[in-house]
Amino acid sequence: MRATRLFLALLAAAPFASHASESWITPAEASGFRTTPSYADTLAYLHRVVDASHGTLSLQTFGTTPEGRPMTVVVAAKDGDLTPEKARAAGKPVVLLQAGIHPGEIEGKDAGLMLLRDFAVTGKLAHLLDHAVLVFIPVYSVDGHENAGPYFRINQNGPEQMGFRGQAQYLNLNRDYVKADAPETRAWLQLWNTWRPDLLIDIHTTDGADYQYDLTWYTEDAHKLAPSVAAWQKAAIDGDAIPHYEAMGHLASPYLEFKDGRDPTKGIENFGSGPRFSTGYAAIRNRAGLLIETHMLKPYAVRVHGTYDIVRAVLDHVNRDPAALLKASKDADTWAAALSAAPDASLAVTFKADPTSKPFTLKGYAFTQTKSDISGDTWIQYDPTRKKTYAIQSWLDLQPDVAAPLPAAWVIPAQWTAIISRLDAHHIPYTTTQAPVTVSATQDMLTNPSWAEKPFEGHHLLRDATITPAQATVTLPAGTVIVRSDDADAVLAANLLDARAPDSLLRWGYLDAIFEPKEYGEPRVMEALARKMIAENPALKAEFDAKVAADPAFASSPRARLSFFFERSPWYTAQKVGAYPVLRLDRTALQQVH
Incomplete structure (x- = not known):
């Protein structure tokens, strides 16, 4: 495995034959993956690829950032199926692939440029979209992407400059899907509702612990999903795309959220995604979603190639059986529309960990734990030269909680x-x-x-x-x-x-x-009202005395003591x-x- 990764990194960094303007090497490849291109250079490369694509690619603007930059999307399809209407008429599922929602985690952009080139120009992946349509956002948070520097992703192994996690208004777009505060989110929602994708793939780079895997992945728990979507994800992602990815020479794991970051042997748990996140939002839209997390400590070349291969593996599956994904989406919409028909219908909106754990094999590294004289806590340090396998427990599964x-x-x-x-x-x-x-x-x-x-x-x-x-x-x-x-x-x-x-x-x-409350009573008025209320309701006096005895903060606050009576009066309840x-x-x- 190490030899394979080293070969990929060396191959990426090796000189490429130059064919003047006809060379289709991407900017990241040209730098040996030391750097990632600016937004202007990214768009320039995309324009070249689109121009040479013989009508299989379309470059479009779908929004404007707070700092006035265009938000760009590339549509890739055969047979001219480059609009939502044509895609639906052709019976092709739509895959929305997005990169750079956190611009310091930018592998998806550079892998996407390579994928588009190999689909539309070089012919290496010419059959990848015979039966599907790809909608690709190369950089979601464009303003954050352009606010680049060397100090935004601490401990990340390249590229040299990394974008900032927030957009220009300091919002994290991967927490904004439901509240939709950001202009970028509003534009994205318009794009989603225009295309109604069947699958969302969101590309990220994880931080935290060190381990052997070059990629971890996450899909929403089955209890959060329409049954048809849960079944499709299990068959397509767990059962096919991930094994296919590993057969290419990679090592993957379900997303690793450790119960205790100071001691990986204590097991892993579900990180608690919700609708504010990308895959959580896809779930409440009755659609499949896949979160990809490459590992920040692996070389950037390895991370980009890993992203390229996992997206290719997923698209391969969709392309081989497009009807299955289309049916999962259609059945999910039918399921959602019928939910309220049941007597006393309800929907789980919060989830808790399944108390029953499952065995999990962690392919990690040896580590030491030291009592820190700085933090006073335990300091864990990994030794990536010593691979080690740990038998731990997994609490990834969830159960419905509040409905x-x-x-x-x-x-x-x-x-x-x-x-x-x-x-x-x-x-x-x-x-x-x-x-x-x-x-x-x-x-x-x-x-x-x-x-x-x-x-x-x-x-x-x-x-x-x-x-x-x-x-x-x-x-x-x-x-x-x-x-x-x-x-x-x-x-x-x-x-x-x-x-x-x-x-x-x-x-x-x-x-x-x-x-x-907008109406209130002055203390002198409330003093009189309190005595009147006590006279009319002796039980209220007993309740008040008990609270005074049990709650010192309440007992020492004149305002709280008077509010006790005001909040039980019709002058308060009338305000609703x-x-x-x-x-x-x-x-x-x-x-x-x-």
Whole structure:
């Protein structure tokens, strides 16, 4: 294995025969993989390849970054099937391959240039897309790619200059899929909804532990997926593409998230992907997703060639059996649209580790553990000259945890434009009421909210709240938004709209105002009100005294003591503090609306 990798690295670094302008060597290959090209040089190379592709490639712009740079996508297909309409008419599955969402992890760009060349120009992979369409984003975070330097990826083994993890507004685009704050994400969502890909492949470079594998990979747990997608991924990725990749001379592993980074022998666990991540978002769109993580300590040449080979292996599988992937997508949409038909329908939105572990063989290196006089913690140091195999345990499997109810429809009042704008960004279909209508609806009341102490991706996330459903008769004004659940986008809608979903718009902080009372009582007024309430309800006095005795912080705060009474008064409850504005309708109520 070491000999194979060394051969690949030497081959990449060797001089190439020059044929003046007819040479199709990529910029990274020309440098012996010491460097990766700028965005301008990347586009220049792509233009050359497209011009020589005899109509099998199309170069398009699908958005503009905050700093004004074009976002570029390349479509690759035979028979002129370079539009979504032609791809669907030809019965070809669409694979969306993206690189550089984290621009310091840029192997996907350079491997993609090589793949396009070998498909469209040199003929080395001429049959790779006989029965599929490839939509390739060479650099997703373009502004981050151009903000390059030698100090952004600590400990990474090349290239010499690496892009910055955030885009120009300091957002991590691989945490933005649901909330869609960034212009790049909005452009990407438009691209997704235009093409409706059947498979998303997202290319990254991992950091952390050292081990023998040149690549790790991740697919979402089966419990997060439509059954047809879970079955396709298991057969196509686990059962075919990964063995094919290893047969090419590589070593791969499922994604390695160690339970304790100081001691790999304690086992691995699921890293906890969710809809904010690429593959998690593909899952709630009823589609297959594959995360590729090359290993940052391997030479850049090895990482690029590894990426080239794994993408080739996946496309080989799709090309051999396109109907299977198309059927998985179609069946997944049918499954999602039927979920709410079951009595008391619900959808798991959080997941927990399966308590039963499985044996796992880790192909790692020898390591030492030292008590650090700097951190005071254990310092692990690997010895990559000494291969070692460890028998450890794996907790990769997940089980459903919290479930969200699936109503016949969700209702969003027209004034909550932050929610409605996200529905539009994700292309979730909805209708609006044409006249006022009074119906019975379920509304969640949220109490005891708590927020993260530090900002994350520009937000203080709502970490927790007590959720109590309540039935109410409400009048929906004209213009109220109605999102039906008997639709392929039901899983997506539930993850955006339900208060229990960890990446819902509520959890990202777009509705924090509902927790803020706007009316209040002055202390002198509350003193009198408290005494009146105690006189009318002796049990309230007992509850108050018990809280004073049990909670020193409460007992020492005049404001908290008076708020105890105000929050139990009609002057507070009339404000409906914590009333979640997204309502749920059953079938009877939905029929009344329509």
